[in-house]
Amino acid sequence: MAKFYVTTPIYYVNDVPSIGHAYTTTIADILTRWHRLQGDKTFFLTGLDENSQITIKAAQKKGFKDFGKYTDEMAEKWKKAWKELNISNDGFIRTTEPRHKKVVTEFFEKINKMGDIYKGNYKGLYCDSCEAYLTEKDLENGLCPFHKKPPKQISEENYFFKLSAYKEKVLAHIEKNPGFIQPKTRRNEVISFLKGEVKDVSVSRPGTDWGITLPIDEKQKVWVWFDALINYVSGSEGNWPAELHLLAKDILRFHCVIWPAMLMSAGYELPKKLFVHGFMTINGQKMSKSLGNVIDPLYLKEKYGLDAIRYYITREISFGEDGDFSENGLKARLNNELANELGNLVNRTLVMIEKKSAGKIPAAKTDEGLQKKLNLKKIEEQMEKLELHHALAEIFSFISACNQFVNEKEPWKLKGKELDTVLYSLADSLRIISILLQPFMPSTSEKINQQLGVKAAKLKECKFNLLKAGAKVKKGEILFKKVE
Ligand SMILES: [Zn+2]
CATH class of the missing domain: 3.40.50.620 (HUPs)
Known part of the structure; x- marks a missing residue:
């Protein structure tokens, strides 16, 4: 070990x-x-x-x-x-x-x-x-x-x-x-x-x-x-x-x-x-007590949720270099990447499974084209090199690919085996996304698992088609609320 x-x-x-x-x-x-x-x-x-x-x-x-x-x-x-x-x-x-x-x-x-x-x-x-x-x-x-x-x-x-x-x-x-x-x-x-x-x-x-x-x-x-x-x-x-x-x-x-x-x-x-x-600046300024711009992370947690902050600081700053923290930047990433991309993917997948598949994971295999969009090896290498911002970007590029997959397949027009394949592909991909996000956003990962009805898993379970058919899903609250 x-x-x-x-x-x-x-x-x-x-x-x-x-x-x-x-x-x-x-x-x-x-x-x-x-x-x-x-x-x-x-x-x-x-x-x-x-x-x-x-x-x-x-x-x-x-x-x-x-x-x-x-x-x-x-x-x-x-x-x-x-x-x-x-x-x-x-x-x-x-x-x-x-x-x-x-x-x-x-x-x-x-x-x-x-x-x-x-x-x-x-x-x-x-x-x-x-x-x-x-x-x-x-x-x-x-x-x-x-x-x-x-x-x-x-x-x-x-x-x-x-x-x-x-x-x-x-x-x-x-x-x-x-x-x-x-x-x-x-x-x-x-x-x-x-x-x-x-x-x-x-x-x-x-x-x-x-x-x-x-x-x-x-x-x-x-x-x-x-x-x-x-x-x-x-x-x-x-x-x-x-x-x-x-x-x-x-x-x-x-x-x-x-x-x-x-x-x-x-x-x-x-x-x-x-x-x-490097150093973290606040809105382009050095963080210091005399400037009065020291930010309390607990205040941010209260306002935006903890996982949004964990996501933002990891994604925004190239680890090793100086980086800037700004609440506007945080809001933008929260609204776009977390709410529109990740939150939306979870929500639409669960809504469709509840509506079209009686709330159960259908029996199917994950679309091979979609599988190819996940570059697990690259993510592992980036984590090994401590390029956390790149690893996170790579995970989110797969999330975007899943959303794009929905848009292209238009599952609302499908039925039977074709529909099952789309629904299974999305749920199976979300299971893998949840494993990969666990280090970055542990409570979000836990919420996704609960909705999918799966347990927390290890990295070796980041393989497609491990999701069991017939398992019951349960749509939960929206993962990320947008802020103005
Ligand atoms: Zn000194």
């Missing part, structure tokens, strides 16, 4: 889930469900970064003295949001959990034993919001490129990880494994970074009470990024190495340079693949 272990980055616990967080997590959910359909053993991990200094500031601002109480409350909100967004994660990791602290401590000790930790003085730039050390080269007009604010000058004694000692090894691994970092543009970015001067990184911070105590110096805490990355091991429940890490481009260097080096030093296997996606 093949294994599929996928991760999202862990999110800051003091945030609230935005459409941006929902995007990455939904993609991980879709991929996991796809692998479940294939019969693979899956493990889908998401979680929360709680040891950050940002967490304390947020807790203090809200008047909490007990930071643990604050993170407990916030963590419940995240878990609830993921449930409401139908995210089927297998694991959930919080970096304040004892199981995480234990693994971080062991991890650090392993690296230290390798001789890759040394004490030194850090003098340089630090961005509070990134919680990361920056170099002059990283800045844009003197500002942190992600937070548009000047970094602090700091000078402190802390411990360093010999990242420079792993530069060649990481580079060799990336060059030997073309699929390790994707897409290609990001891979090239990492390669060119590694070919330049790579400095050792500071992995501890003095003078804070919050976080994981450095095993070799109790006056210091583990640098939050060093701690956070280890969640992929500490939360893996025995599934390490991950088949896939999903991440956005602003955390590329942590994941594609520092993380592989940490794993090499500590003697762990490397993840199989890191996939870097």
Whole structure:
């Protein structure tokens, strides 16, 4: 049995889930469900970064003295949001959990034993919001490129990880494994970074009470990024190495340079693949709290239905690239592709079977011309390459072909065997469409199954003529209501 272990980055616990967080997590959910359909053993991990200094500031601002109480409350909100967004994660990791602290401590000790930790003085730039050390080269007009604010000058004694000692090894691994970092543009970015001067990184911070105590110096805490990355091991429940890490481009260097080096030093296997996606803009603008355009996915769910959002963000954005979210775009796809194409196909098929076939699946075989319109192999290849937008487009091209088939055959004019063939072909095709859509739109798929009177199936049942004749169908509510 093949294994599929996928991760999202862990999110800051003091945030609230935005459409941006929902995007990455939904993609991980879709991929996991796809692998479940294939019969693979899956493990889908998401979680929360709680040891950050940002967490304390947020807790203090809200008047909490007990930071643990604050993170407990916030963590419940995240878990609830993921449930409401139908995210089927297998694991959930919080970096304040004892199981995480234990693994971080062991991890650090392993690296230290390798001789890759040394004490030194850090003098340089630090961005509070990134919680990361920056170099002059990283800045844009003197500002942190992600937070548009000047970094602090700091000078402190802390411990360093010999990242420079792993530069060649990481580079060799990336060059030997073309699929390790994707897409290609990001891979090239990492390669060119590694070919330049790579400095050792500071992995501890003095003078804070919050976080994981450095095993070799109790006056210091583990640098939050060093701690956070280890969640992929500490939360893996025995599934390490991950088949896939999903991440956005602003955390590329942590994941594609520092993380592989940490794993090499500590003697762990490397993840199989890191996939870097772009940023989501809102109506063409960067999403940010200061602009006040952060969209709550639960608000969208209320307004448009969850599956419409899952469909829209997957179909609209070429996975890997930057993409724009707009409510108008969502409405257009909901009205055209979901209501007019998919919803209409389900509705007209069920209406005809109820009217013309006494609500039962007639005995027939699926039209061979229609069968040829489904390119299952292409869809499977696109999913394997993480081209989710293409796979979804391919599934919908088959849905359009089914609608066209109705228009051409004009079943309202037919009777007998010819009519039965059309009705059977449509119901059998819908059964297959429902399997293929399950990862993308799980509740829609379930509704289609209920109407057709079939059970949820696996990918291997995406073969024509498996629908049983004589089964009773039951037309349900319209799947997608159009919005103005
Ligand atoms: Zn920053």
